[in-house]
Amino acid sequence: MNPKQALDSAASRKIAEEIPGYTYGTPEAAKSPVSPADLELLKKTVNFTEEDQKYLHMAGEVLADQTEEVVKRWRGVIAANPHLAQYSLGPEGKPDAHYSADSGLRFRQWILDTCFRRYDQDWLNYQHEIALRHTSVKKNQTDHVQSAAYIPLRYVIAFTAVINDAIKPFLSAKRHSEDEVEKMHRAWCKSVHLQIALWSEPYADSKFAPDEW
Amino acid sequence: MNPKQALDSAASRKIAEEIPGYTYGTPEAAKSPVSPADLELLKKTVNFTEEDQKYLHMAGEVLADQTEEVVKRWRGVIAANPHLAQYSLGPEGKPDAHYSADSGLRFRQWILDTCFRRYDQDWLNYQHEIALRHTSVKKNQTDHVQSAAYIPLRYVIAFTAVINDAIKPFLSAKRHSEDEVEKMHRAWCKSVHLQIALWSEPYADSKFAPDEW
Numbered sequence: 001m002n003p004k005q006a007l008d009s010a011a012s013r014k015i016a017e018e019i020p021g022y023t024y025g026t027p028e029a030a031k032s033p034v035s036p037a038d039l040e041l042l043k044k045t046v047n048f049t050e051e052d053q054k055y056l057h058m059a060g061e062v063l064a065d066q067t068e069e070v071v072k073r074w075r076g077v078i079a080a081n082p083h084l085a086q087y088s089l090g091p092e093g094k095p096d097a098h099y100s101a102d103s104g105l106r107f108r109q110w111i112l113d114t115c116f117r118r119y120d121q122d123w124l125n126y127q128h129e130i131a132l133r134h135t136s137v138k139k140n141q142t143d144h145v146q147s148a149a150y151i152p153l154r155y156v157i158a159f160t161a162v163i164n165d166a167i168k169p170f171l172s173a174k175r176h177s178e179d180e181v182e183k184m185h186r187a188w189c190k191s192v193h194l195q196i197a198l199w200s201e202p203y204a205d206s207k208f209a210p211d212e213w
Numbered sequence: 214m215n216p217k218q219a220l221d222s223a224a225s226r227k228i229a230e231e232i233p234g235y236t237y238g239t240p241e242a243a244k245s246p247v248s249p250a251d252l253e254l255l256k257k258t259v260n261f262t263e264e265d266q267k268y269l270h271m272a273g274e275v276l277a278d279q280t281e282e283v284v285k286r287w288r289g290v291i292a293a294n295p296h297l298a299q300y301s302l303g304p305e306g307k308p309d310a311h312y313s314a315d316s317g318l319r320f321r322q323w324i325l326d327t328c329f330r331r332y333d334q335d336w337l338n339y340q341h342e343i344a345l346r347h348t349s350v351k352k353n354q355t356d357h358v359q360s361a362a363y364i365p366l367r368y369v370i371a372f373t374a375v376i377n378d379a380i381k382p383f384l385s386a387k388r389h390s391e392d393e394v395e396k397m398h399r400a401w402c403k404s405v406h407l408q409i410a411l412w413s414e415p416y417a418d419s420k421f422a423p424d425e426w
Contacts, residue, residue: 041296042367042368042371044294044296045294045296045297045367045368045371045372045374045375046371046372046374046375047290047374047375047378077260081257081258083254083257083258084258153410153413153417154255154258154410154411154413154414155255155258155410157370157406157409157410157413158255158258158259158406158407158410159258159259160406161258161259161260161402161403161406161407162258162259162260164402165260165399165402165403178391186378189374189377189378189402190374190378193370193371193373193374194371194374196370196409197366197367197368197370197371198367200366200367200370200413200416200417200426201367201426203413203416203417204366204413204416204417204423204424204425204426205423205424205426206419206423206424210417210418210419210423211417211418211419212417213413213414213417213418
């Protein structure tokens, strides 16, 4: 494979053959109200450079066989905080193993998509889909569960501090230099800032999910 | 001074005697809709610990005499991006020196407040004031300027990636160990995530500033 083919091949890399509810690149995913031109301005706003692109890809190679452990770490923080854990519980506050397993696979796939996907219209559409699945517009539908009606925007934004902080040791796990780890982490954080900006859209949009802060 | 007195004294440290429009702790600041109990849950959501508190204070000591340079660096990125710079321009796209100077002082003071202030009701109120000043509810009023009606939420959130990334070299400027710099930066990033969660409130609230994404 030439470098372009290698990137194309990595772009669609998946953590499992079947990922229930993972509608990336399909007509079932929502259509983003954000245009590629808007996205370019957002990339400039987080100062996302070609170097970041390169190090984000390196991060993906480092994280690819660690996604299960990474998600376990993040979910450990959620589980330790009842005010966060409640959003994934079923009726009467009981854990829902099926919901947890399926959304866990998608959470793992999100790591690969963050690192490997081209940030194009399909990516924007799936960002919008992810955003809506946190709001009352689409939460619980994908997995046919009865759980909290939405996740408040403030927790979606605030929790990404844990996402960014807890991923760093995993970036160091493959003997890269401190400088490389630093650059991978910087690129990761920029992408996550870009994504929480996109995820905030339906919450700030009176047509979608106002008053779910 | 004993340690408690030293903290109390640092909490109200200011970058200048007079900071126009800086209404921290006064009745002119907005009243936050967020309660101290809500804030505690947000602190848990970003995993803000006592260690972070300590390192954030250390960061304040490191940054206190560098605030002018830090803000200059941040504003350099804004100035290089017309889609961001437009929000601080006056009529006909002309720079407004008075607006720039006064908001620059408050931007510098924000660094100290982030590091030294107790995160209490006064702090919550001023967070709400800051948030409103980015929206159509209060933008331009404080400085009596004619500028863009609001700053879109997506840029407020996305630009904090630059805030966090560009501050790191300044944290290394006083010969602290790499481990200390890392811990100061981690604490800083957690606080900024907490703050963008708070700043998103009026944008997600149909009573304040919906549809300003």
